[in-house]
Amino acid sequence: MSRSRDLLETLVGFDTTSRESNLQLIEFVRDYLAGFGIASELVYNAQRTKANLFASVGPVELPGIVLSGHTDVVPVDGQPWTLPPFTLTERDGKLFGRGTADMKGYVACVLALVPELVKTPLRLPVHIALSYDEEVGCLGVRSLLAVLEQRPVKPMLCIIGEPTELKPVLGHKGKLAMRCDIQGQACHSAYAPSGVNAIEHAADLICELGRIGQRLRSHQDPRFNPPFSTVQT
Template sequence: MHASAQPHPRLDAAISHLADLIGFDTTSAYSNLAIIAHLRTFFAELGAEVTVLPDASGEKANLVARLGPADVPGIVLSGHTDVVPANAKSWQSDPFCMEQRGSRLYGRGTCDMKGFAACVMAAAPAFAEAELKRPLYFCFSHDEEVGCLGAPAIARHLAELEVPPALAIIGEPSEMQLINGQKGKIAMQVTVHGEGGHSSFAPQHVNAVEYAARIIAMIGERSRRYEREGPFDHDFSVPHATALATIVEGGVATNVTPDSCRFIFELRSIDQEAASGDMQALINEVEAALLPEMRALAPAASIEWQEIFSYPAMGDATASAMFKQLESILPPRGGKVSYGSEGGVFEIDGGIPSIIIGPGSIRQAHKPDEFIEIDQLGQCLAFFDELDDWMRR
């Protein structure tokens, strides 16, 4: 998809919507009800059928809005409302007040993924005015960034419709290329329970930090094994599984042997069915190697494993009937990605084949001074023009 010589006629509207969306601090730790109310009002005023799906806490919600007929299979345009935290001290500008610098728009969520939502909002009036032959479902979820927690409720809601959608387009940043695969992920918390005391007696203790470090080293070696031995799928940006520790906490003082250490690690896999088996194999390997040593000194020593969250890999939807019908207007293929999305959730929980197409680069996501190129918004709007034409046929 190529940039047009002239700015898209709805580009200003998209930029305005994006500024509004960035103004909502939807960091995953906070409620997203204000932005859901904003979206609900917007789509209701266009005449869409709007459904809000609150979570059990009442502090979070998903939104599903439909334009077009309900009695034929349609297409989902899906994005998440939450963003990762932003440390304002690391930013040149307020992360929740969008700022334009040259050809870029800065703010938390500009590319991941409120830029897509802003384009959806800018294009929605044209969809609403059209005599759509198929329905469009606009879906906005909560808590994608902390484990795709909201999307399953949307997927189940869509699956229970009399005529469910036939394809989902997930608007994660892909530089407007078509992505036809995404890795799954398991996030695990490990707590090592040792036995502490005054550090001058360290040989008599089970140092939880030391054993945690040994487990982390084993995780790193397993990741290097994936890199050497595969399995491989070279359509992915990283063509093999990866495993790494991301957070470590342990110890209370320099003269106390730590009796507890907690860390978090992740496994991203190209084969979701193999992932659970790989995780169990790692657990078995660690416990066989370390628990006998630990319990020789402290019989109550243990290693506790707790899954924090997991989400499924997204399969290849290019063989699905709706994809083949839509293929002529889709952008060039960009392979498969290692980052997560809700596409696998729509596929597994809703039976809806999914692809990723969205503005912005994933390399800008989750960073200070996150930005999106204005041209990417224009390309997204141009794609929605083609989708609008196709939906009217």
């Protein structure tokens, strides 16, 4: 417990808000793992200001289990914090700080297990995967997945330690995001029929999306809340 708490204190101390670099945290984890003889692979973004980390313990020639977490956190701007968000504070038996739950606490627990993992004769490998920019669209993990896709031996299972109150998530509705640009044709308001009012056409499109959303309500699945797919502009 003390090891995971110490690690969490260090991790929370890195301001890895998605708009900032996560390299200080990643380099700390890389050096920590190196202390146990574990090599890390870093997959950078195009600007080399952020990186994913992938490391393995055990027989890498076999499919293994990935313990995965993201390193970024959401901003603290304009929020009524009564404690310093990037300093771990213990109060009433709880640990406070930005990212303690989502999800540096999980990352700290995984890292705290490393000494035991390296001493254990593992039948399957355990991989540690840390990503960047999850909070702004799961951006970083995509390049890491592309690297893993090229491996001859791929992981068999991934455990993502998001804070779900220990309730397993067994399904996901999925998501589709689209962007639509509507261009009009300017004209004098006295000759409105000669032009194209982009706002009015956009309003028609938004109303149609609302009608699609109403139709989707008829296809319900009680596993989800709400139990139907949703549409929003």
